[in-house]
Amino acid sequence: MRSLSIYIHIPFCVRKCFYCDFLSGPATDGEMDSYVNLLLREIREQSIFYGDHRVVSIFFGGGTPSLLSSRDTGRILEQIRDGFAVAEDVEITIECNPGTAVAEKLKNYITYGINRLSIGLQSTDDEELARIGRIHDYDSFLETYRLARTAGFDNINIDLMAGLPGQSIASYRKTLERVVGLSPEHISAYSLILEEGTPLYVNRNTYLFPDEDEDREMYELTGTALGEAGFHRYEISNYAREGRECRHNKVYWRRGDYVGFGLGASSMVENVRWKNPDRHSDYAVCVEQMEAHDRDLDSGILIHAAGSKAEQTAHITGTATERGMYIEEGKQAATFAEMLRRTGRCEVQLLTPLEQMEEFMFLGLRLTEGVDLGEFRQYFKKSADEIYRKQIETFTAQGLMERRGDRLRLTPRGVDVSNAVFAAFLF
Numbered sequence: 001m002r003s004l005s006i007y008i009h010i011p012f013c014v015r016k017c018f019y020c021d022f023l024s025g026p027a028t029d030g031e032m033d034s035y036v037n038l039l040l041r042e043i044r045e046q047s048i049f050y051g052d053h054r055v056v057s058i059f060f061g062g063g064t065p066s067l068l069s070s071r072d073t074g075r076i077l078e079q080i081r082d083g084f085a086v087a088e089d090v091e092i093t094i095e096c097n098p099g100t101a102v103a104e105k106l107k108n109y110i111t112y113g114i115n116r117l118s119i120g121l122q123s124t125d126d127e128e129l130a131r132i133g134r135i136h137d138y139d140s141f142l143e144t145y146r147l148a149r150t151a152g153f154d155n156i157n158i159d160l161m162a163g164l165p166g167q168s169i170a171s172y173r174k175t176l177e178r179v180v181g182l183s184p185e186h187i188s189a190y191s192l193i194l195e196e197g198t199p200l201y202v203n204r205n206t207y208l209f210p211d212e213d214e215d216r217e218m219y220e221l222t223g224t225a226l227g228e229a230g231f232h233r234y235e236i237s238n239y240a241r242e243g244r245e246c247r248h249n250k251v252y253w254r255r256g257d258y259v260g261f262g263l264g265a266s267s268m269v270e271n272v273r274w275k276n277p278d279r280h281s282d283y284a285v286c287v288e289q290m291e292a293h294d295r296d297l298d299s300g301i302l303i304h305a306a307g308s309k310a311e312q313t314a315h316i317t318g319t320a321t322e323r324g325m326y327i328e329e330g331k332q333a334a335t336f337a338e339m340l341r342r343t344g345r346c347e348v349q350l351l352t353p354l355e356q357m358e359e360f361m362f363l364g365l366r367l368t369e370g371v372d373l374g375e376f377r378q379y380f381k382k383s384a385d386e387i388y389r390k391q392i393e394t395f396t397a398q399g400l401m402e403r404r405g406d407r408l409r410l411t412p413r414g415v416d417v418s419n420a421v422f423a424a425f426l427f
């Protein structure tokens with residue numbers, strides 16, 4: 001049985017943080033309600049296609065998923081469990097912002113089987129938090145963290161940011177020390193990216209940002225402070241206690257199959273990538289088109305609910321035509337992509353073997369364990385050395401990359417210049 005991961009996008013926030021260009025924003029209760037109903041319909045439609053997949057991780061991201069009522073969160077999970085084969089030991093993560101999840105909500109999450117909480121803290125310095133427009137201070141984070149532990153969460157991630165306006169090495173060190181003192185299982189530490197059009201970008205000249213040297217020092221400090229505290233870096237910006245890496249994110253980096261539900265959500269299944277529309281009205285049309293498409297198929301040959309596994313498998317890869325005939329393998333992905341386009345999905349892309357190789361390398365190299373060259377050979381029927389000889393030899397000679405048996409990975413120096421290394425693996 002193939003594995004599948006599910007991403008659910010909840011595009012609501014109390015208000016916009018000053019640095020944020022994600023697909024998110026404030027909404028009324030009515031808007032949230034109508035969105036959740038669309039989401040349930042989309043999940044129901046899509047579940048028809050994945051009868052032969054086993055769901056290994058579910059991730060509620062946003063936005064601020066913890067803004068949804070726990071009843072709605074429960075309904076979404078119920079819909080997933082109704083339609084998909086969810087693994088016993090599934091990892092279910094929900095992102096949460098301080099102050100948006102009270103004790104009862106957190107307890108309900110545990111009842112629904114949510115077993116991982118990711119809390120957006122960013123900094124423990126209240127002035128830094130205010131400068132980037134966060135809705136909370138450090139104390140309200142502490143309260144949420146305490147409530148989460150009391151509710152029974154034993155797998156918590158804390159998100160941090162470096163490079164904030166007015167942030168100093170000393171204040172960043174203090175943030176790291178305080179967070180380490182709380183003993184979470186996982187820490188994500190990203191550098192602020194000034195995104196064009198955000199208030200922080202527009203007003204950038206009125207703030208004092210850490211300079212390049214300070215940025216680098218913060219980056220190095222993250223590695224040493226978290227390393228000394230017993231966290232291991234398993235990806236460029238992610239640190240975990242042994243066995244507590246985020247399974248869901250590893251699926252992205254290892255190019256596993258995942259399907260995204262909701263506004264603007266991305267998916268990749270069997271080397272076909274697509275994205276849902278970004279606008280609510282377009283998303284509503286897309287869900288209607290999916291339903292219409294399935295009605296058409298139902299009235300033809302395929303009756304999904306009663307269909308055999310072979311028929312369902314054929315459906316997801318597009319091997320069943322509307323007359324119930326099976327088409328040859330080479331056309332499967334193209335037929336599937338065509339069905340996605342017809343049902344209003346955007347940026348539908350069939351990855352060529354070269355694009356798949358690029359992704360295999362630049363996503364896999366993000367992981368500290370690196371890429372498995374044996375897996376590359378097995379998958380592409382060619383060796384990575386044959387395809388990337390020049391890059392591998394050059395970076396190895398420069399000490400940016402190292403080979404251990406069948407593993408190729410970045411050295412600590414390579415991680416420092418990872419973007420340049422990744423770029424070299426693009427054709």
Ligand code: SF4
Nearest residue numbers: 013016017020024063
């Ligand atoms: S909480 Fe997250 S998604 Fe919402 S506005 Fe802030 S950064 Fe953006």
